[in-house]
Amino acid sequence: MDNPPAPCRSTVSDALVGEALDTLSPALAETGAEIDRLLNELLAVPADSRDRLYEAMRHAAIGGGKRLRPLLVLATCDLFHVDRRRALRVGLAVECVHVYSLIHDDMPCMDDDDLRRGxxxxxxxxxxxTAILAGDSLHALAFEVLADEATHEDPFVRAELVAELARAAGPSGMAGGQMMDLRAEEMALDLAAVTRLQQLKTGALIGFCLEAGAIMGRVPPEGRTPLRGYARDVGLAFQIADDLLDAEGEESKTGKRVGKDRTAGKETFVSLLGSERARQQAEALVEQAAVHLQAFGAEADLLRAIARFAVERDH
Amino acid sequence: MDNPPAPCRSTVSDALVGEALDTLSPALAETGAEIDRLLNELLAVPADSRDRLYEAMRHAAIGGGKRLRPLLVLATCDLFHVDRRRALRVGLAVECVHVYSLIHDDMPCMDDDDLRRGxxxxxxxxxxxTAILAGDSLHALAFEVLADEATHEDPFVRAELVAELARAAGPSGMAGGQMMDLRAEEMALDLAAVTRLQQLKTGALIGFCLEAGAIMGRVPPEGRTPLRGYARDVGLAFQIADDLLDAEGEESKTGKRVGKDRTAGKETFVSLLGSERARQQAEALVEQAAVHLQAFGAEADLLRAIARFAVERDH
Structure with missing residues (x-):
């Protein structure tokens, strides 16, 4: 597909969105359907007063979301020919953690959002x-899924996955980044501080997706450097794109409130760099991410497409 | 020590409290100090804006609480001569889950409590x-601790512990019981329903403590029946004692608000049975718990003392 430069893009190039989506749409749709099927089984509503809890978990987790994190797990597992059913369970676990964090993050005392995924x-x-308990329940469920034999026959792999996800979700990862984000309104952050905040808040969980693929694929830690480099670059590019969508996106497409950061007076990549430089930075990160994948050849095409999609989406 | 019946006890027999505490005080104090030492290491306050998160986790977790759950883990591990440092890490994990649940449970939208452990x-x-994030962080930390090699050299044991704790904490355990408890105000529960609710809300985590000791001690599932029986009985006895303390205890001793259940119009063991029958029921459960331990002889004396303490405490 021809891809002319668009000198005056309002958010991102429609042509590029189209191209990345063409490659990814079937993969995202398939992953989404598979994750929904697993959730549907795991979250069968019980015939007692816990029904509200399960309904809330289903409402938040089933049938919505880009499923970008599960797709990252699947794409990494593909590099190492990991059984797809097992890879999907790991993708399910990271999605459970992601969804739990959204539920808690949307609460009035945090971001106070009424709308999520439309x-x-x-x-x-x-x-x-109910929001607190539904989040807590999805959090526990993630670890239950990882520790189950169905995820991997080798308990060493299961224990590694649990340790890695717990670190990525906890105070030295996502939850720590959320606390930094809460306090970002009190202090004037510079670019280094915003980068560090985002590496914890969104980067840690994206890092888990690649690390988990390597663990499932029996790649020893010293062989994981390119995957970690890719994860770091894609994580930041993804966050810059999120900041751009918050600054310039449309609520009808994002399915959530936009313009939040400016209202809250928070420094973001966009407030610090301006839209145009932020966009260039995201593009540079995507190219850098692709460089990390060179050794993998065509087998990493899905990871390359995900990197492009991370910055070229409109939601 | 002589132990005359007290026909007109206001809460529980002071003599019995004394006896159980005499046996348990050193063990509880030692366990508490060891748990605090581990938490102190794990929760070193970082030199960035996550400091508030760590301070909040420390405030909630260090230097308070009965440490009954860690002591249950240690006492069970003792039966099977498990290395104490390893048993302590499992005790730490279950205490992290317990403390996270208290932080979330105390929030305005749940029990709305201003005071906890004084x-x-x-x-x-x-x-x-901060309360949401501190709870979420302790939740993740529990699984990070269990999955670490320092907890057990065999990854199968680590994965089993994670699976068991995740089940006990999640929607089919503690979180499910909390949802039932939330909804208890809407519906008139009978004794069977209150028992089921409490088996999930507090029983599941107490059950984990015994199950974890058995896992660490390499007891096969078919050999765990007596320990599961003990856990079930002690868990219920503990909850009945909690209901009695809420109905009749003193805030100065419990370190938390009392009389909550009546104010909320919730059915409890005390509202359904009356104080005297509830107390008799708790006593009967403690005796029944001891019966489950017969095969273990004197090595189970600590578990017997914990069962007595569960109902004879004043806080």
């Missing part, structure tokens, strides 16, 4: 207590 | 967002 957030559809 | 709750000392 639907009411859990605390709006039910109440805050 | 100190301001996390959302009072800081704010609700």
């Amino acid at each position: 639907r009411p957030t859990v605390h709006k559809a039910w109440d805050e207590a | 100190r301001p709750t996390v959302h009072k000392a800081w704010d609700e967002a």
